[in-house]
Amino acid sequence: MQRRLLQQVLSARRLSNLSIGPSLFTPSTHYSLRQSSQTPFLQQLENPNQPSSQISIDRSALFNPSEHSHEPSTDSELIKHLKGIIKFRGGPISIAEYMEEVLTNPKAGFYINRDVFGADGDFITSPEVSQMFGEMVGVWAMCLWEQMGQPDKVNLVELGPGRGTLMADLLRGASKFEKFTKSLHIHMVECSPTLQKLQRHNLRCADEDTNGSDVDQSIISNLAGTPVSWHATLEQVPSGLPTIIVGHEFYDALPVHQFQRASRGWCEKMVDVAEDSSFRLVLSLQPTPATLYLMKRCKWDATEEITKLDHIEVCPKAIELTHTIAKRISSDGGGALIIDYGLNGIVTDSLQAIRKHKFVDILDNPGSADLSAYVDFASIRHSAEEASVDVSVHGPITQSQFLGSLGINFRIEALLQNCTDEQAESLRAGYWQLVGDGEAPFWDGPDEKTPIGMGTRYMAMAIVNKKQGIPIPFQ
Numbered sequence: 001m002q003r004r005l006l007q008q009v010l011s012a013r014r015l016s017n018l019s020i021g022p023s024l025f026t027p028s029t030h031y032s033l034r035q036s037s038q039t040p041f042l043q044q045l046e047n048p049n050q051p052s053s054q055i056s057i058d059r060s061a062l063f064n065p066s067e068h069s070h071e072p073s074t075d076s077e078l079i080k081h082l083k084g085i086i087k088f089r090g091g092p093i094s095i096a097e098y099m100e101e102v103l104t105n106p107k108a109g110f111y112i113n114r115d116v117f118g119a120d121g122d123f124i125t126s127p128e129v130s131q132m133f134g135e136m137v138g139v140w141a142m143c144l145w146e147q148m149g150q151p152d153k154v155n156l157v158e159l160g161p162g163r164g165t166l167m168a169d170l171l172r173g174a175s176k177f178e179k180f181t182k183s184l185h186i187h188m189v190e191c192s193p194t195l196q197k198l199q200r201h202n203l204r205c206a207d208e209d210t211n212g213s214d215v216d217q218s219i220i221s222n223l224a225g226t227p228v229s230w231h232a233t234l235e236q237v238p239s240g241l242p243t244i245i246v247g248h249e250f251y252d253a254l255p256v257h258q259f260q261r262a263s264r265g266w267c268e269k270m271v272d273v274a275e276d277s278s279f280r281l282v283l284s285l286q287p288t289p290a291t292l293y294l295m296k297r298c299k300w301d302a303t304e305e306i307t308k309l310d311h312i313e314v315c316p317k318a319i320e321l322t323h324t325i326a327k328r329i330s331s332d333g334g335g336a337l338i339i340d341y342g343l344n345g346i347v348t349d350s351l352q353a354i355r356k357h358k359f360v361d362i363l364d365n366p367g368s369a370d371l372s373a374y375v376d377f378a379s380i381r382h383s384a385e386e387a388s389v390d391v392s393v394h395g396p397i398t399q400s401q402f403l404g405s406l407g408i409n410f411r412i413e414a415l416l417q418n419c420t421d422e423q424a425e426s427l428r429a430g431y432w433q434l435v436g437d438g439e440a441p442f443w444d445g446p447d448e449k450t451p452i453g454m455g456t457r458y459m460a461m462a463i464v465n466k467k468q469g470i471p472i473p474f475q
């Protein structure tokens, strides 16, 4: 099953976790150290000659741990870490902080230590569904490179490349266009050491040890003889060359803040530890720092729309990333392609968790399920336009329109000319998943394997330097 299918089901389940009330911020299960109301400490300060034996400590409010037990704790390292942050912070953390820790904590984050993709993993993405996806993105990149005047040197950056399948298919598909492939230096922006290794393998790179933080180090991909480097962030990719950036299902992994309208106004949803030591959602009592982003986001939409809403999600990291992309493109030339699932407007309550292809509660066993949220494409547009007057923003258009205009129909016909029956079935199923809408009408295999089309749920948006004109196929 592809990601995000049962969104509506999950939101109902998540809300059952939400408790609202003034006592919600009481860190009742936390250590609490207070000075006595008899102020012995103050007395000592006023009278420094008083012997220290006179100091008394009121221990009544101290946390009393339960009897020491040898029962093994079932909490994972990540759960202990999250509870530790909440305990020592003395209160709940934002959903965004929770999401960031769950996905990318350097020791135990969901993406950090394993391959989460495919039938044996937790979810499947378009590049894994069909080689045609990466090939069509390659067609888009080549067209933009043409519009850029075929520069001799180009940085091709992929944000969050997963297994590296999209880039591998792009390079294989483009390998006949040597002038293009020879111009490329590939930069993979990836936080996971495990996925970096897998990407290196899938790009057929020589088996050398790279250090993701060393921006000058690169190795050659044998797929098209192109140098490849790895980086933890886009900022680390060297600037100064025309740049093409691709981000597929990267924005949806960026941490979101969730707000809910309450009688006292907009409150941020936060993650706390309940009496029984499980995680629970609570509402902030006061405005939180992320409220500034809520206000910024609301300014970009008509007030009447906002007044109808009870929930709003905002993603400051998406705004910051878009600023970085727009500034890079305005200074170096080129463009960016963002493909993701989402809305062309305010997103209300979309955060979801997927483990082993099934939706689960976002607070259940954090680190063992993927967390992702709808991408707010309107906010990407506003952020890019705010960052630079030299860039133009195009779309979003549906993935179906995007791939159709780039010629996926011709590509599947060519592939079907020369394949086995089994491959043909897989190609048709993959094609439908990429461009179709809902269940495939032609399917006569087992019901549970019916291909579900995601062609209208996923959208494509481009940000380009105005010098390049309007990118294909956004005219």
Ligand SMILES: C[S@@+](CC[C@H](N)C(=O)[O-])C[C@H]1O[C@@H](n2cnc3c(N)ncnc32)[C@H](O)[C@@H]1O
Binding pocket: 103, 104, 111, 117, 125, 126, 127, 128, 159, 160, 161, 162, 163, 189, 190, 191, 192, 195, 232, 233, 247, 248, 249, 250, 253, 254
């Ligand atoms: C949903 S997966 C998408 C993978 C791939 N683009 C695909 O479509 O198959 C998100 C990817 O982004 C990476 N990632 C997530 N958050 C990141 C961050 N803050 N910095 C760098 N990489 C990140 C993950 O490790 C993973 O490779």
